[in-house]
Amino acid sequence: MWAKTITGNFAGMIHGLNASQLTDQVLQRSKRMILDTLGVGLLGSSTEVCHRVIHYSKIYSANTSSTVWGHSDVRLPPLYAAFANGVAVHSMDFDDTWHPATHPSGTVLPSLVALSGTLSEKKKFSGLDLLLAFNVGIEVQGRLLRFSSEAHNIPKRFHPPSVVGTMGSAAAVAKLLAFDQFKCKEALAIAASYAGAPMANAATQTKPLHIGNAARHGLEAACLASLGLQGNKQILDMESGLGAFFGDYTPQDLPPLQSYSWLLDQQDVAIKRFPAHLGTHWVADAASSVRKHLVGSDDTLPVSKIKKITLKVPEAQYVNRSFPNSEHEARHSLQFAACTALLDGSISVQSFNHQNIFRPELKELLCKTQVEHPSDNKPSFESLYCEVSITLQDGDVFSERCDTFYGHWRKPLTKEDLEKKFRSNASGVLSLEATEGIIETVNHLEEVEDCVVLSEFLKGTQ
Amino acid sequence: MMILKCIKRNTVTSSFASFIHGVRPEHLSTVVRHRSKRMILDSIGVGLVGSTTRVFNIALQYCQLYSSNPISSVYGRKGLKLSPTLAAFANGVAAHSMDFDDTWHPATHPSGAVLPALLSASQMLPAGSKPSGADFLVAFNVGIEVQGRLMHFSNEAHNIPKRFHPPSVVGTMGSAAATAKLLSLNESQCAHALAIAASLAGAPMANAATQVKPLHIGNAACLGFQAALLAARGMEASPFILDDIPGCAGFNVFYGDYQPKPLALPANNHKFLLEKQDIAFKRFPAHLGMHWVVDAALSVRNMFVNYYHSFSPSLIRAIVLRIPVSKYINRPFPESEHEARHSFQFNACTALLDGEVGISSYTDSSIHRHELMELLAKVVVEHPEDNVANFDKMYGEVALILENGDVLTGRCDTFYGHWRKPLSRESLLKKFRSNASYVFPENQVNTIITTVENMEDLPDSSQLASSL
Numbered sequence: 009m010w011a012k013t014i015t016g017n018f019a020g021m022i023h024g025l026n027a028s029q030l031t032d033q034v035l036q037r038s039k040r041m042i043l044d045t046l047g048v049g050l051l052g053s054s055t056e057v058c059h060r061v062i063h064y065s066k067i068y069s070a071n072t073s074s075t076v077w078g079h080s081d082v083r084l085p086p087l088y089a090a091f092a093n094g095v096a097v098h099s100m101d102f103d104d105t106w107h108p109a110t111h112p113s114g115t116v117l118p119s120l121v122a123l124s125g126t127l128s129e130k131k132k133f134s135g136l137d138l139l140l141a142f143n144v145g146i147e148v149q150g151r152l153l154r155f156s157s158e159a160h161n162i163p164k165r166f167h168p169p170s171v172v173g174t175m176g177s178a179a180a181v182a183k184l185l186a187f188d189q190f191k192c193k194e195a196l197a198i199a200a201s202y203a204g205a206p207m208a209n210a211a212t213q214t215k216p217l218h219i220g221n222a223a224r225h226g227l228e229a230a231c232l233a234s235l236g237l238q239g240n241k242q243i244l245d246m247e248s249g250l251g252a253f254f255g256d257y258t259p260q261d262l263p264p265l266q267s268y269s270w271l272l273d274q275q276d277v278a279i280k281r282f283p284a285h286l287g288t289h290w291v292a293d294a295a296s297s298v299r300k301h302l303v304g305s306d307d308t309l310p311v312s313k314i315k316k317i318t319l320k321v322p323e324a325q326y327v328n329r330s331f332p333n334s335e336h337e338a339r340h341s342l343q344f345a346a347c348t349a350l351l352d353g354s355i356s357v358q359s360f361n362h363q364n365i366f367r368p369e370l371k372e373l374l375c376k377t378q379v380e381h382p383s384d385n386k387p388s389f390e391s392l393y394c395e396v397s398i399t400l401q402d403g404d405v406f407s408e409r410c411d412t413f414y415g416h417w418r419k420p421l422t423k424e425d426l427e428k429k430f431r432s433n434a435s436g437v438l439s440l441e442a443t444e445g446i447i448e449t450v451n452h453l454e455e456v457e458d459c460v461v462l463s464e465f466l467k468g469t470q
Numbered sequence: 471m472m473i474l475k476c477i478k479r480n481t482v483t484s485s486f487a488s489f490i491h492g493v494r495p496e497h498l499s500t501v502v503r504h505r506s507k508r509m510i511l512d513s514i515g516v517g518l519v520g521s522t523t524r525v526f527n528i529a530l531q532y533c534q535l536y537s538s539n540p541i542s543s544v545y546g547r548k549g550l551k552l553s554p555t556l557a558a559f560a561n562g563v564a565a566h567s568m569d570f571d572d573t574w575h576p577a578t579h580p581s582g583a584v585l586p587a588l589l590s591a592s593q594m595l596p597a598g599s600k601p602s603g604a605d606f607l608v609a610f611n612v613g614i615e616v617q618g619r620l621m622h623f624s625n626e627a628h629n630i631p632k633r634f635h636p637p638s639v640v641g642t643m644g645s646a647a648a649t650a651k652l653l654s655l656n657e658s659q660c661a662h663a664l665a666i667a668a669s670l671a672g673a674p675m676a677n678a679a680t681q682v683k684p685l686h687i688g689n690a691a692c693l694g695f696q697a698a699l700l701a702a703r704g705m706e707a708s709p710f711i712l713d714d715i716p717g718c719a720g721f722n723v724f725y726g727d728y729q730p731k732p733l734a735l736p737a738n739n740h741k742f743l744l745e746k747q748d749i750a751f752k753r754f755p756a757h758l759g760m761h762w763v764v765d766a767a768l769s770v771r772n773m774f775v776n777y778y779h780s781f782s783p784s785l786i787r788a789i790v791l792r793i794p795v796s797k798y799i800n801r802p803f804p805e806s807e808h809e810a811r812h813s814f815q816f817n818a819c820t821a822l823l824d825g826e827v828g829i830s831s832y833t834d835s836s837i838h839r840h841e842l843m844e845l846l847a848k849v850v851v852e853h854p855e856d857n858v859a860n861f862d863k864m865y866g867e868v869a870l871i872l873e874n875g876d877v878l879t880g881r882c883d884t885f886y887g888h889w890r891k892p893l894s895r896e897s898l899l900k901k902f903r904s905n906a907s908y909v910f911p912e913n914q915v916n917t918i919i920t921t922v923e924n925m926e927d928l929p930d931s932s933q934l935a936s937s938l
Contacts, residue, residue, distance in 0.1 A: 186551030208720030325717030
């Protein structure tokens with residue numbers, strides 16, 4: 009039954025997978041991802057970048073409208089709700105990360121929530137519909153990333169969510185709207201023409217737009233496909249198709265539908281504990297550990313006693329920043345993470361506010377920090393490590409190493425800690441009732457009859 | 471404590487921002503003004519005829535889901551207005567819907583990505599601050615110039631593209647630059663507009679020769695415009711987007727090789743590329759490469775008719791096409807109108823059979839004609855080493871090997887419409903009239919011609935958009 013082309017394969021998969029094929033582990037992991045993504049989106053709904061994007065999106069209106077998370081006073085057409093909410097999700101770099109590297113959920117969930125929350129009497133989507141579509145969107149991204157060995161390392165050229173995230177969003181929407189195989193194929197083909205944004209905009213205010221755009225452009229591609237637009241039916245097979253975004257591209261067939269194995273089953277995501285690039289999480293854990301050797305009974309770091317701080321990290325240009333100048337740069341600076349963790353013991357949402365970024369004690373530490381790239385430290389989220397060494401003025405050296413931070417897929421957050429993160433994120437924006445309502449709804453998502461309840465909770469109270 | 475945000479000086483990116491911000495009408499030479507007005511007229515014409523296509527209808531249907539702020543006109547749809555960026559999208563799709571729009575060297579379709587955005591933007595500005603025709607011309611040329619300059623940063627860009635469809639790369643940047651200019655963004659905002667646009671650029675070549683290809687231009691116009699609007703609202707992005715920073719790809723992500731250089735400011739003897747390098751206008755709606763083989767085919771057909779008094783396919787044993795290597799335009803048996811516009815074989819055979827190629831050559835019935843299929847079956851393709859896949863250097867040769875052993879060969883090095891042999895004013899107007907008449911009566915067609923030809927004297931350029 010398999011199609012002759014890989015693109016056809018994918019269309020068959022998107023069209024043919026059904027809810028009964030979702031394993032328990034996949035269900036559990038994906039619900040965790042959904043909860044985490046909603047939380048970071050709610051927190052992010054109050055950021056400047058999100059406000060700018062909402063302001064911009066208000067120039068569009070349509071007959072159907074969807075919730076903008078955390079903004080009870082604004083409704084936008086689904087496309088722009090997906091855009092704004094996608095931006096919110098990635099606005100603080102707090103969202104999930106997978107291997108091979110991408111931020112999978114933020115490009116898919118906003119599109120699905122926007123569609124399922126349009127208050128249209130004609131069509132309602134159950135929690136199971138959402139879960140299945142969500143997993144299709146995640147799966148497509150994972151499969152595409154595996155077509156390139158370049159994708160296994162921290163990216164240098166295209167920001168992965170902008171490439172595979174757009175495709176995932178298109179696939180997820182195609183699934184939710186029950187497209188036939190042909191339309192699934194066209195949705196993928198059209199989406200490819202929207203994919204791709206360069207890494208240079210990472211660590212700037214525009215980076216969150218990569219996720220927002222992936223969500224909305226995937227949705228747009230699916231809409232255009234449903235109106236009959238057609239593209240290249242071998243878009244995933246060709247080097248001049250999706251291959252254009254990769255240096256090496258070797259597409260492969262998918263496993264047979266009957267005994268489909270989900271990537272999420274084999275490979276979990278990492279959930280962040282604080283809003284910064286994943287690489288900083290290794291650094292923070294190592295720095296916190298080495299700090300314990302240095303602090304006195306008052307738990308303060310003796311900054312003046314420190315002569316040198318050495319970070320042994322993999323080579324990744326866009327997170328190697330000695331003196332970040334903005335919140336976005338701070339979230340993409342291994343040095344900043346190390347020094348903040350050394351000073352404060354841990355990193356939190358507040359670590360990235362203006363005062364904390366520019367405090368003199370931090371600057372002092374940053375001046376003493378240097379970075380080394382041991383050849384065995386590969387720039388891959390699967391294998392990298394971080395070692396933080398402090399050399400004191402008196403010559404003593406203390407080092408600690410982190411191979412796997414808490415939250416990484418090898419050491420996943422407990423259910424309690426995941427929900428704690430969600431509550432902390434949502435509480436600034438939602439009532440207690442809505443916060444608990446979302447936790448409850450997502451925990452039992454497969455039993456929910458109509459997902460519009462999620463959108464109702466997400467509105468917020470302002 | 472206020473942290474001053476300084477514009478990063480001495481970068482390629484900042485030089486582009488300074489150029490966009492600083493250029494004025496008086497910096498446009500006569501040649502540049504003249505050539506750009508021809509481009510504007512041609513682009514409008516192809517957009518108007520393009521508004522009758524199926525792909526345009528799909529795009530328009532899609533845009534009509536969004537109703538807010540309907541102030542910008544849509545080609546050929548009197549009374550219908552859309553939100554500005556959506557109008558830019560729809561009109562951009564129209565412009566490229568039949569592959570009838572202009573082509574430049576290095577290769578891209580420059581006008582379709584820029585003009586629709588400017589037309590929409592001109593209608594967006596409030597009554598007291600409408601841009602003049604002179605302002606419009608400057609913004610248009612900014613959009614073209616930025617595209618050309620960016621392509622010159624890469625040797626790869628000089629040849630027919632293989633990975634990314636150039637309009638989706640440089641066109642988006644051009645649209646951002648042009649709209650930033652028209653909307654009078656400050657220098658810093660101009661830089662951010664370019665950087666935001668880079669994150670919206672780039673579509674793969676695989677969708678060329680499909681119905682999605684026109685969206686590459688529609689999206690370039692629309693998304694570049696969006697980037698400018700976001701920058702106007704304070705969105706910020708990488709200040710080094712056009713510079714070459716090792717280990718962290720910016721705009722160079724779209725190219726294998728990339729050597730950027732700063733732009734000279736207009737006051738310091740900046741020369742527009744359009745001055746040195748003119749545009750090619752197409753005579754029929756197909757990929758530029760087709761124009762060489764069609765002219766070669768027409769010439770050999772003439773020879774044939776001279777000897778044998780009429781064109782008789784049965785006397786032909788084989789047809790040899792000598793063309794450059796380019797996979798996406800080498801199609802022995804195209805199945806759709808989009809594929810037909812991207813097929814050396816199809817265009818050569820149509821020219822041989824009909825003695826001309828025009829809009830109607832790409833209808834379903836024309837594509838699937840029995841006589842054409844028979845002729846296509848006789849085609850053999852050769853790729854001489856000296857025939858490079860480059861619009862400045864390629865040639866087309868069509869050889870008819872007859873049953874009786876005779877060989878007739880026609881060759882075209884420079885087709886009529888190419889920048890080395892530009893269309894005369896009469897030919898350009900003829901093309902425009904033919905296109906526009908699909909949608910407008912004669913007097914309206916004439917009005918548009920007059921408006922564009924006297925662009926720099928127009929006090930309110932939004933009148934052009936409203937007339938469409």
